Structure formats: C-alpha cells, structure tokens
Amino acid sequence: MILVVCEFDTKLKKSALEILGAAQRLGSSVTAVLLGTGAGNVALQAAQYASQVLVCEDALLAGAKNLAQAVSDLSEQAEATLVLMAGSRGGREIAPRVAVRLDAPYLEDATVLSSIEGGLQIQHYAYLARVTETLEAVAPIVVCSVKPNTQVVAELNSKTGEIFEVELELNASGVTVLGRTVEKTSRVALTEASLVVTGGRGLGSPENFALIESLADVLGAGVGATRAAVDAGWRPYGEQVGQTGKTVQPNAYIAVGVSGAVQHLSGMGKSKNIVAINKDAEAPIFKVADYGIIGDLHAIMPALIEAAKKLR
Amino acid sequence: MKILCLIRQVPDAEAKVKAALGKVDLDGATMALDGMDEYGVEQALRINEGGANTVAVALGNTRFEDAIRRSLAMGLERAVHIETDLLLDVVSQAQILKAVVLEEAPDLVFVGGQHADTDSQALGAALAEALGWNQVTWTTELSLDSGIAKATHDTDDGKESLELALPAIITTQQGLNEPRYPTLPNIMKAKKKEIRKTTPEQYGITNSKVRIVSQEIQERPRLNKLLDGKDPVAAANELIRLLHEEAKVI
Ligand SMILES: Cc1cc2nc3c(=O)[nH]c(=O)nc-3n(C[C@H](O)[C@H](O)[C@H](O)COP(=O)(O)OP(=O)(O)OC[C@H]3O[C@@H](n4cnc5c(N)ncnc54)[C@H](O)[C@@H]3O)c2cc1C
Ligand SMILES: Nc1ncnc2c1ncn2[C@@H]1O[C@H](COP(=O)(O)O)[C@@H](O)[C@H]1O
Numbered sequence: 001m002i003l004v005v006c007e008f009d010t011k012l013k014k015s016a017l018e019i020l021g022a023a024q025r026l027g028s029s030v031t032a033v034l035l036g037t038g039a040g041n042v043a044l045q046a047a048q049y050a051s052q053v054l055v056c057e058d059a060l061l062a063g064a065k066n067l068a069q070a071v072s073d074l075s076e077q078a079e080a081t082l083v084l085m086a087g088s089r090g091g092r093e094i095a096p097r098v099a100v101r102l103d104a105p106y107l108e109d110a111t112v113l114s115s116i117e118g119g120l121q122i123q124h125y126a127y128l129a130r131v132t133e134t135l136e137a138v139a140p141i142v143v144c145s146v147k148p149n150t151q152v153v154a155e156l157n158s159k160t161g162e163i164f165e166v167e168l169e170l171n172a173s174g175v176t177v178l179g180r181t182v183e184k185t186s187r188v189a190l191t192e193a194s195l196v197v198t199g200g201r202g203l204g205s206p207e208n209f210a211l212i213e214s215l216a217d218v219l220g221a222g223v224g225a226t227r228a229a230v231d232a233g234w235r236p237y238g239e240q241v242g243q244t245g246k247t248v249q250p251n252a253y254i255a256v257g258v259s260g261a262v263q264h265l266s267g268m269g270k271s272k273n274i275v276a277i278n279k280d281a282e283a284p285i286f287k288v289a290d291y292g293i294i295g296d297l298h299a300i301m302p303a304l305i306e307a308a309k310k311l312r
Numbered sequence: 313m314k315i316l317c318l319i320r321q322v323p324d325a326e327a328k329v330k331a332a333l334g335k336v337d338l339d340g341a342t343m344a345l346d347g348m349d350e351y352g353v354e355q356a357l358r359i360n361e362g363g364a365n366t367v368a369v370a371l372g373n374t375r376f377e378d379a380i381r382r383s384l385a386m387g388l389e390r391a392v393h394i395e396t397d398l399l400l401d402v403v404s405q406a407q408i409l410k411a412v413v414l415e416e417a418p419d420l421v422f423v424g425g426q427h428a429d430t431d432s433q434a435l436g437a438a439l440a441e442a443l444g445w446n447q448v449t450w451t452t453e454l455s456l457d458s459g460i461a462k463a464t465h466d467t468d469d470g471k472e473s474l475e476l477a478l479p480a481i482i483t484t485q486q487g488l489n490e491p492r493y494p495t496l497p498n499i500m501k502a503k504k505k506e507i508r509k510t511t512p513e514q515y516g517i518t519n520s521k522v523r524i525v526s527q528e529i530q531e532r533p534r535l536n537k538l539l540d541g542k543d544p545v546a547a548a549n550e551l552i553r554l555l556h557e558e559a560k561v562i
Pocket of ligand 1: 486
C-alpha cells in the first residue's frame, strides 16, 4: 500500500494530484493522508483518487517534527510499503524526518518513479541539475519525495474511497510562529506556469521590468528574476529562479538580460524550450537556447511585445 | 555557545562535470567548499567572534580536507573529519552525525540548505529528527538571545518568522550573510589547526540504504536558432513566428 501525503488549501494542491497520479501508476492500492486544519474539507475530493483517506485535524499538526511523527505513525499503522510526499520545500523538510523515524531509505525529488522487486527505483537530478541519477532502494518501507510538475495528475477512480478520521498522540512542537508573509502575484504561479519570462541584471533598473511584465501579460506567462535582480532589490525573492530559488520546467522559458550562470541554469535548464535575449553573443545562456535574439533588450522587447500582441 | 558547521566538498559551480560509463567523473574537476555551507560557517563566526568553540564536521573522502582547511581558514577553531569513500544515504549520514553531535554537545548546528553535489535538502532535517531537535530550513535571518533563537526563513509561498529554543539545527539560504574570504595569515594558521579523524565504521555504519544505479549527463539537444537583433522589429516578428509555428508554445 502506498501512503500519499497530500498538500491542500481549500482543495488539493496540484502537487497532491501529481503524487496521487504517481501512486496510481505504481499499481498498488493508494491511501491519501490529509493532515491539519481544513483537512476534512478536502477529504471527499481525495476520496475520488484513493481507496482510503485518512484525515486528522489535530491543532498540533504543524511544524516539520509533528507532521513527520504523524506520517510515520500512520504509515506504520497502515503497513505502508511506500510513503510519497510532494517535493515542495515543506515536503522536503518533512520527508527525511519520516525516513529517519522509520529507519527507511529516502529517495529525494524524484522525476521518474518505477517499482522494482521489493522496493522503488527513481531518477532525480544532481550536481546542480547537470547530472541525472538513477537510484534504487529495496526495503520493507521506502520514503520518496516527488519533484513538482513532473507527474501527470491522478485520474478519477470509478469507486469513491472510504474516509477515516484518525487520532494521533502529539506533543507541543516547541516552535512558535511569530509571523508569516505570503507573496501574492496576480499572474500565474511561477512553478505552475507553462510560459515564463525572466529578467536579469541586464534590465538595468526595476522600472525596466515593465518590459518583462508586459510581455508576460500578453503571453499569460509567469514572471521570473535572476538572483542578481533580486539581490539588487528590483524583484521579490519569490520570483527568483535557480539553485537557491524556484525550479521551473515550462514549455518555454524566455530569459531577458540573463547571462546564464550555472546556478541559474540549475533552476530552468530542463525547460522544454529556452529563449534568450542578450546583447552579448558570447553569453552562456545562448549555449542552451533553442531560440534567441542577439541585441539590445531596450530595442527588442518593445518590438517583441508588439509582435506578440498581433498574435492574440 | 558551542557551534557545529556541517560542511561538504563539492565540484566548483564553474567546473565541467563529466560522466563516463554511468558514473560521474570528478578527476581533474576543481573542488570547493559548498557555497551553501559557507553561509553557515560565516554565521558561526559572527556569533562566536574569533571562532572560539566553533567546529567543522565533514563526512566524506580524503579530498574533503581542502574544504575543511578552507572553513578553518575562514576562522573555525577545529574540525572533525569522518573519512570514508562510501556514498551514504541521508538517514545513515544522520545516524553517524548524531553520534558526533552528541560527543561535541553544541547548542547550534548549521547545515547547508541544499548540497551542490547531491542537490539534496535532506541532511538538516534528517539530523534534526535523529537528535529529536527542532530546525529552521532556508534561514535568511537569525538572532539569538539567552538560549532562544529567532529566525526568518523562506517557505513555499513566502516567508515565516519562528521562535524556538536551542539546541537547534539551522539550514542556510542565500541572504543569511555575505561569507568572508580567508586572509593569507588565516590560511597559514589553518594549516596548524586540529582535524580529528574518525570513520563511519566507528559508529556502526558500513553500507548505504540507497544504491546509485547510474549517473548520466542528459543534455537536451538545443536548436540554437539565434537571430541578429540589428533590425529589432524583423527579429522580434521572426522570433514570435518561430515560437508560434515551429515550437508551438505561444
Ligand atoms: C550559492 C549560490 C547560489 C546562487 N543561486 C542563484 C539562483 O538561485 N538564481 C540565480 O539566478 N543566480 C544564483 N546565483 C548567482 C549566479 O551565479 C549569477 O550571479 C546570477 O545568476 C547572475 O544574474 P544575471 O544573469 O541577471 O546577471 P549577469 O550575470 O550580470 O548577466 C546580465 C546579462 O545581461 C546582458 N545584458 C546587459 N545589458 C543588456 C541589454 N541592454 N540587452 C540585452 N542584454 C543585456 C549581459 O550581456 C549579461 O549576459 C547563485 C550564486 C551562488 C554562489
Ligand atoms: N546595466 C548593464 N548594461 C549593460 N551590460 C551590463 C549591465 N549589467 C551587467 N552587464 C553585463 O553583464 C555581465 C556581467 O556583469 P557584472 O557581473 O555585473 O560585472 C557583463 O558582461 C556586463 O557587461
């Protein structure tokens, strides 16, 4: 049995539908787990994809330590052979703790999953995403996190799963949350966008990012930034793409005034198409580009926005 | 306050990574202290100025000594090197490191937020769980006051400020600080600093729970259709046409 730990807000997050999909395709029976306030509200939705849904709304279900305890307790009770979690920041904080509790192998940030005799084989990226590794673990129970946007979402089951409310014995975690800020964007979320337009230091000023935003709005794209643009205070950190920012894999990634440093490539190098606009023909970004224009972005971008508008 | 910094030696970001016969080949690659670990070393040195009671802990092969010396040259006091050629899974690493942490009894342990070789974010969390400690991941701000840490960290959709009691694990993120460069006199001093050597076997770990089946460099072939932007309008129109008709992405 595969235990699938689902992320949700008012409904299941895309990451949850993706790992439910991965679990369905691995062919074993699927138990969805919903932990925390509001879990009950999404139980019916989860029951359409899993044969069993375990729900717990205990107020102590917050923080990595308690969530990890809940997941490991439930996987032991349910005799799971595989625990799947989202490869979000949150998921990748909890999953290793679950593995330690279960003394289980942990496979991290999988892009491809396949069953093997007595265990699991995965692919994932290493060396700042320059290398694809195949890993395998054979054990009574394996813990695996799955890279967002790599899995086809789950299919509706013909039969609705059973929903169970479960009780857990948790203690206060010892961590107090003093405050939270959620970065909102009026555009499509960067990690879910099928098109991304990213600006780098070449933009020269925060005002010039209007060029990036206009193109993004014409195309319905998400907006990204390099670390250089974020460090300069031109853009919020939530827009940063790369090793220490977000990882994206859109159909097309349009990089404007971006040199293409390894740390940036590690966050976007798997994009299906890469488009670069840079005045320096030697910029490393052109080496990984499918399409590009060598020229001054101040001249190119207005023309590109006009050309894109004509398409609409 | 006593502080441990877990460090790793990884290929330099600019190094060309090669793979042959299904295995990454690091012979000849320039290796360096992981940039994410430098943030932890720097923060330790800001908390304990002069480096008193700061210890580097490294789990890896002989070549890790270069990274250890670098952290000592930045200013850490001494080091523990658990020397091994084994590539261990993160749970096994956490079991070994737990034993070292218990020997050293620090108040705070810094761990790199994501390692530049395994691309893993797991070690800080795994070690925290092995120790039964709390932890802050992707930490961008940290202040300490009589055994209580206040930290701000990056989450999936923004930021969060937390308060927690020590001991704790802090994993690093860009923005935490600007790591210093070692000075020449400090590089010389670092050569004489103590590196205590031990092995995983001393902690009862002899094999990994995860097997590396293969490592490949899968570069997506790129079309490399580059247009000259001297005539911006013509180039822009052609690019939009290519994206629409050929790539079919807009
Ligand atoms: C530990 C670590 C983690 C990091 N993580 C990240 C990360 O997550 N994300 C990230 O992006 N970086 C990261 N970096 C930084 C990375 O190494 C680069 O410094 C950064 O990506 C550079 O950003 P950039 O391309 O905007 O700027 P630059 O490298 O300065 O490039 C600007 C480009 O704009 C071009 N340009 C200038 N003017 C024009 C014009 N008028 N028209 C057209 N083109 C123009 C230039 O030719 C140049 O290629 C990290 C570094 C370290 C050490
Ligand atoms: N505002 C700018 N205008 C033109 N070129 C720039 C600008 N900012 C950075 N660059 C180029 O980006 C590359 C890296 O610059 P840097 O690392 O900032 O010194 C160099 O090739 C610079 O010429």
